[in-house]
Amino acid sequence: MNMQQAIKMTAAETALVDAYTAQIGDLPGDGAVLSLRDTLVHELKTAGLPTRRVESWHYTDLRTLLRAVPSADPSAFADRVDPIVPGSSVLSVRNGQADLKSLPEGVTARSYTESLLDGSAVAGLAVLGSDDAIGRINGGLVGGGLEIALAEGAEFEAPLEIQIAQSHGQAHTRFPVSFGAGSKATVIERHLSTNGDASFVSSVTDLTLAEGADVIWIILQQQGPADTHLGQIRFDLGKDAKLHLVVINAGGKLVRQELHGKASGEGADLTLRGINLLGGDSHTDVTFTLSHDVPHTTSTEIIRNVVFDRAKGVFQGKILVAKDAQKTDAKMSCNTLLLSDEGDFSAKPELEIFADDVQCGHGATVIDIDHTQLFYLLSRGIPENKARAMLVNAFVAEIVEELEADEALVEALEGVISAWLAKHA
């Protein structure tokens, strides 16, 4: 008997390992992929899910919070829904299975299952570090997804929606996406649940932006109230590449969205915007790391949180500026509108700077509704509940309005926000 087995596995840990065991023989992969899966699941079994003692999981003790994991159901079926922005091209992955029917010109895509089967996926399956629980769970269990490439110079007017829909059970998906030099596109990675049954979803996206690529990537998380969502975005920004990354959390019971990236080409720029709409008994964590590796790169990060009920939220943001990365300009802020005494938001912004000629700053605030603004709206005959909703909406809508170049997109995202607020405020 080895030592680690002395640690009693939780119900969730057991369920994850069982899910793997039950699918052995069905999970796709060549020899290398299959043996990596084995290693990852073995690590999960021996190390367990991360607890608060693991620094990067301090505010989200996954081992305690993840009480149960529904078992995988291969017969689960999710309907396709209309894209959030009318006129978008839709690539859908339903209950883990990719559908490649409507590919716009300039985009090539194939099912990630094939990359697993031919072994080309193996390098990307490695975890980011010993604390990469999402990478580990996903790498062990991933069944499908999409490998997408945008041709050099390709430009798209309408957004591309990657629709990841789940009815119940489990889905583990991957999306390696490469943007060719000078390409320009808006992509919406949309996670949604088609009914109220519990789902457990993990998803890893790996973005590579070549020189001068200009990308808006929106993660719209609209899981159901019983769902667990473990998401991870990895990104690498080449020379003069621009990424406007927007994370909108508007659903789920237990959510962790990680964003890990590096600015590895001079002139690279990241705009990170986060909107966390938190209600009920949910727990939502956005964890971000960015390393500025070369000189003359820039980033701004603004996170806006709205907390109702007993919801708990976390933002961890860490910006690393490498020794040679002079002239880095980075600004990070996290603002929370706390609308309930029982709600809670923890913000941990961090800067680790090894270069001396840089401009970096961060700040975190917690605020309440502005009483003067509220009175102004009331004094015009707007009832209090509606006036409050308008102000809460305004607090987050400012971020969406930055996408003003695409009116339909702004309208669609504002619709998501106001629909959520109508239900929770």
Add this chain to the structure above:
Amino acid sequence: MLEIKNLHARIAEDGTEIIRGLDLTVKAGEVAAIMGPNGSGKSTLSYILSGREDYEVTEGDILYNGESILELDASERAAKGIFLAFQYPVEIPGVATMQFLKVAMNEQRKYRGEDELTTPEFMRRVKEAAAELKIAPEMLRRPVNVGFSGGEKKRAEILQMALLEPKLCILDETDSGLDIDALKVVADGVNALRSPDRAVVVITHYQRLLDYIIPDTVHVLYKGQVIKSGDKALAHELEANGYADIIEAAA
């Protein structure tokens, strides 16, 4: 239309009494001017009339059309026809002006049991009223009051008043920050609303505005009380001599 009887009110937070036994009656059709030194409680009175919760009424009553409004919240008072043009209009980033106007108009209509306005009808009314007040359409595309100059903010207040068609209009130093031409435009806007079933309370420091909006009555507020009332001649007297004599006589 408005009867304020022995009103005492204090700041809810720290209990400081600001309004100390104030009596004032304004009849339908009347334009009443309220004047008084800085800090005498004019803005506080206007806030209390419109239902701001930062103040607590400890004694006395406010009757509007014969009924006490003390139990009504600010939005109900507005829907019943009380409008305050703020001394310092509030900026609300993230709330579009047009959306704000539409929600306000329709919520008031709903409260009164009237049908909501259709979008074309709403647009027509806004366009017309904005043109009268010489408000540029670009201003209406910005968030509420955000980036407006002092004078633009005051004009935007009058635009809201014109659209909401209140019965009791309270103007708190609407003239401050306005250039001569804008003052005329705003005064015309107010005069256009004068009618036998509407009352206007004009808070001001200057005779200038009262040359355009001629008051029926003038009241001097000092330390939370009306210490003297008269007709428009009183305003001229104040302009010429200041408050000292009146304050002394009242002491």
